[in-house]
Every structure is written in structure tokens, then in C-alpha cells.
Amino acid sequence: MLIDTHCHLALPDFDGDRHDVIMRSHKAGVLKMIAIAIKVKDFVPLITLCQDYPSSVFCSIGTHPCHAHEELEVLVDELVCLASHPRVVAIGETGLDRYHNAHTIEDQKTVFLRHIEAARITGIPLVIHSRSADEDMVALLQEQIKKGPFSFVIHCFSSSQKLADICLELGGYISFSGMITFPKYDDLRVVAQSIPMDRLLVETDSPYIVPVPCSGRRNEPSYVVNTAKVLAREKGISYEELMEKTTENAFRLFSKMSKCVF
Template sequence: MLVDSHCHLDYLEREGTDLDEIVARARSNGVERLVTICTKLSEFDQVLGIARRFPELYCSVGVHPHEAGREGLEDAERLLELSQDPKVVGIGETGLDYYYENSPRQAQQVSFRAHISASRESGLPLIVHARDADEDTIAILREEYQSGPYPGVIHCFTAGPALAEAALEIGFYISLAGIITFKKADEIRETVRNVPMDRLLVETDSPFLAPVPKRGKRNEPSYVVHTAEKLADIKGVSPEEIAARTSENFDRLFSKAAREQADLSA
């Protein structure tokens, strides 16, 4: 069984997609749990509402770096309040994006630190977006870690070995999306080869970045099987082992989701 640790079902819903069909296809492809990710606090109610509709679905709470100029946070208070809901299992996505720079860098950094504070206080994993900002991402993660540890994951990993090594040093996980299936992703695949198996997750980041052989189509959680198959090839193990190990890793990092799932099964 697989877990899609990062998708955006609210985006799909706003496109008019039937989420019942999306989740049913995920189930039929062996995807047992999903985390739909919040990018704006102004849209959190919709994200949470989707998570509440399906027993295998969970969500996060946070502000994407693209939105930091409009909805960025200066402290953790609101995140901590919203994270009390049983369906909220992560903080983010947050981080830094210097590629598009849709928000000022300073606003991104301030909001990033507020999310880290919320993760540290709540114990929920920090979900980090990093694009063309490796140096500042590493610096902030390390500096904040000195104030106290916090769990987390670099989602949709597209960086080089420096960010991977820094993240692993503080106990973070590395989550891989469809990009690892792309023809020109050799450098990312080489970095992934050196990531320990007990620190890996898989995701779709749907509706974006559909993996080969679905590239060019709208991505959805059922397609995570293709990313898992490519990861198995990179690591030289079976797809079944990747499914088992990444699910175990998910339960360890997203322990609140694991506890809630266990309560449902009891």
C-alpha cells in the first residue's frame, strides 16, 4: 500500500473535478492514505472540509511562500489554533521560492520561521517548499534547529545534495514527486540514491507534475504508483518494498495521522 503524502485536492475541486472519483481511483491503485495540503489560510476551511469527507484523507495548515506577501504569518498562534483539529497532521506548506518570487523574500523568511515555531510547539511535521533558495533554506533550518528540534520533510525534492544532506542532518525526510521520472532529472536521481531508505516519502503534488507515463496530463493521487516504481528502480529494490518502507516512514513522520487511522480501525 502507498501513501500520497502531498497533494492539492482543493485545486482539483475548484476545477470541477469529482473528488469521489479521484479518491476511488487512488484506492484502486493501492493508495491507502492521502494528505491534502493547505497553501492559503483563507482557503483552509475548504481544505479541511475535503479531508473530513474521506476517512483516509488528512490535511495540513499553512501559507505557501507564494502567498507570504498577502497572507504571511509573523507568529505561530493561528497555525497552532487550527492544528488542533484531528484531521490536521502537518504544518505548511511553507518555505522559500526565489524562482518565481511571487512574494518578497523577507516576507517569505518571516512566515517560514513562524511555521517552524508552530511545528516545534505542536510536534507536527513541517512541510517545506524550496525552489532556487537552497542556501537560505539551509541557513534558516539550521538556525531554527538550534532553538529546539522539530520534525519535517522537504517536499517535491528538486534540489542538490547540499540541501538533502542538511535536511537529513536535522532528522528531516525527503519526499519525491513525479520529477524523478523526467528524462532530464539525472542529478536529482543521483542525489536520491544517497538518501537512506528510512527517510524517503513519495507524493504527487497533484494536480501538478504528473509522472511519466502520465506526463502532460492533470496529475492525481493514483499516479503516485509511477513515482514509487521509479524510486524502486533508482534504489534497486522492488516496488513492494518501496511501498512498505515509504508507508512506514509516513507513519513515523506523520504520527498523528497514524494514530487517527489506528483509532478508526480499532
């Protein structure tokens, strides 16, 4: 079994064939998926999706950094309250993005800090987005972990070995998307080789970042198989072992998944 730890199944991209997408995932051995929030205000569709597929789909609650300036009114208490829903297994995605929205970086930091505090209070892991913001991210994580522990994963990792090493030192997990299948990303594959097996996760970030050899299509959770096979090759292990380890890691980090009764 594989778990797609980061997909955006509630987006309109899947409105025409969402059920078929989930069934294809099951057929490919991807039996569980975490539908990641982009905006807190879109919480109801996420929960509805989870309830429609109670054995397969879980979700997060949070504000993507590119939308931070739109949800400055969302405070810690609201995040904590919404995170108490049994289908919510993570907080985020949250973080910093200087690539798309450098002009809102201060708003992003404000929102990110609220998400961190919510993760501390609830004990639910953070799903962190970090793009073109390594220095800011390192400084914030190192500063915040001193104020109280919280668990986290850097999703769709595409950064430096330095950021990976620091995240691991702080107890974080690293999740790889289809980027690791792209021919030009040799450096990223080198980073993947260095990640301990007990901190490794896989994801699609679908409908984005379509892995090779599925280029030109819309991404979907079943395609995480392609990412997992490349990771297995880079780690020098069998695909079956990679499946077992990443699934074990996902249940450990997103522990509410294993506690849900269907």
C-alpha cells in the same frame, strides 16, 4: 499500500471529479493522501474534504511561500490552534521560493519562521517548499534547529545533494515527486539513490508535476505509483519493499494519521 504525502485535492482542478479521483487512488493502492494547504484562509474546505473521506484524507495547515505576503496577519497562535484539529497532520506547505517570488523573500522568511515555531510547539512536522533558495534554506534550518527541535520534510525535492545531505543531518525527510521520472533529471535520480530508506517519502504534488508516462494529463494521487516504481528501481529494491518503507516512514513522520479513530 502507498501514501501520497503531498497533493492539493481541495483545489478547483478536482471539483468535477474529486470522488472519482479518490476512488481511482484506492484502486491503485494509494489508500491515504495528505491534502496540503496553500493558504490558511482555505482551511474550512480542507477540513470538509477530510471529513468526507475520514479513512483516506488528512490535511495540513499553512501558507505557501508564494502567498506569504498575503497572509502576514497569520500568527503562531492561529497556526497552533488550527493544527490541533485531529485531521491536521502537518504544518505547511511553507518555506522559500526565489524562482517565482524573489521580491517577497523577506515576507517569506517571516512567515516561514512562524511556521517553524508552530511546529516546535505542536510537535507536528513541517512540510517545506524550497525552490531556487538552497543557501537561504540551509542557513535558516541550521540556525533554527539550534533554537529547538522540529521535524520536517522537504517536499518535491529538486535541489542539490548538498541540501539533501544537510537536511538529513538535521533529521529531515526527503520526498520525491514525478520529477524523478523525467528523462532529463539524471542528477535528481542520483540524489535519490543516496537517501536512506528510513527518510524517503513519495508524493504527487498533484494536480502539478505529472509523472512519466502520464504526461499531458492532470496529475492525481493514483499516479504516485509511477514515482514509487522509479524510486524502487533507483534504490535497487522491489516495488513492494518501496511501498512498505515509504508507508512506514509516512506514519512515523505524520504520526497523527495513525492515531485517528474512524
